Amino acid sequence: NAGVMQNPRHLVRRRGQEARLRCSPMKGHSHVYWYRQLPEEGLKFMVYLQKENIIDESGMPKERFSAEFPKEGPSILRIQQVVRGDSAAYFCASSPAKRTGALGPQHFGDGTRLSIL
Amino acid sequence: GENVEQHPSTLSVQEGDSAVIKCTYSDSASNYFPWYKQELGKRPQLIIDIRSNVGEKKDQRIAVTLNKTAKHFSLHITETQPEDSAVYFCAATYGSSNTGKLIFGQGTTLQVKP
Numbered sequence: 001n002a003g004v005m006q007n008p009r010h011l012v013r014r015r016g017q018e019a020r021l022r023c024s025p026m027k028g029h030s031h032v033y034w035y036r037q038l039p040e041e042g043l044k045f046m047v048y049l050q051k052e053n054i055i056d057e058s059g060m061p062k063e064r065f066s067a068e069f070p071k072e073g074p075s076i077l078r079i080q081q082v083v084r085g086d087s088a089a090y091f092c093a094s095s096p097a098k099r100t101g102a103l104g105p106q107h108f109g110d111g112t113r114l115s116i117l
Numbered sequence: 118g119e120n121v122e123q124h125p126s127t128l129s130v131q132e133g134d135s136a137v138i139k140c141t142y143s144d145s146a147s148n149y150f151p152w153y154k155q156e157l158g159k160r161p162q163l164i165i166d167i168r169s170n171v172g173e174k175k176d177q178r179i180a181v182t183l184n185k186t187a188k189h190f191s192l193h194i195t196e197t198q199p200e201d202s203a204v205y206f207c208a209a210t211y212g213s214s215n216t217g218k219l220i221f222g223q224g225t226t227l228q229v230k231p
Binding site for chain 1: 123151153159160161162163166206208211217218219220221222223224
């Protein structure tokens with residue numbers, strides 16, 4: 001059973017360009033989460049999605065950032081007009097849903113290291 | 118508010134000794150508390166978790182305790198080994214575990230000296 005797959009592992013962009021980060025959840029997982037990690041810091045929640053729905057985007061910057069999880073294909077985190085401060089590791093996690101309604105444990109992918117020149 | 122405080126930020130122990138990392142949380146509705154281990158340049162790996170209906174959980178050399186009244190939880194690693202060296206993060210759900218949102222502590226860098 002493949003784990004959470006993220007690509008690319010490393011992404012370099014110049015200021016003003018767009019960055020697209022992809023995440024395929026573990027098989028059987030229908031919940032996806034995106035987190036950002038700055039060097040030597042903890043993970044900061046950005047957004048929680050289910051198929052075709054954004055459930056909680058309270059950690060997403062209001063401008064330039066968007067996320068989607070379409071019916072078919074991976075979840076995408078999109079950053080438009082990138083700035084130096086966007087340089088970070090972006091981790092995706094996925095979890096199953098339980099019969100009780102509670103969410104299962106979140107398992108992380110290897111992350112995308114985004115560098116802005 | 119949503120806040121998880123983690124201490125200490127660094128911890129150095131001798132191989133074979135025990136290590137304890139402590140976290141406090143602010144949201145009284147939190148009911149799920151996972152711990153992750155992250156090696157340099159790698160993904161955070163879930164090592165143990167606990168839900169609010171239990172006070173303690175153990176898995177071989179790793180245990181977690183939860184005090185809901187005081188809103189703190191701790192990770193205990195016994196008989197530490199050099200391969201336990203990593204950054205450890207605690208986390209708590211913001212609200213119930215149905216919300217999906219995890220609030221992470223700042224991390225503890227554990228060094229186990231051979």
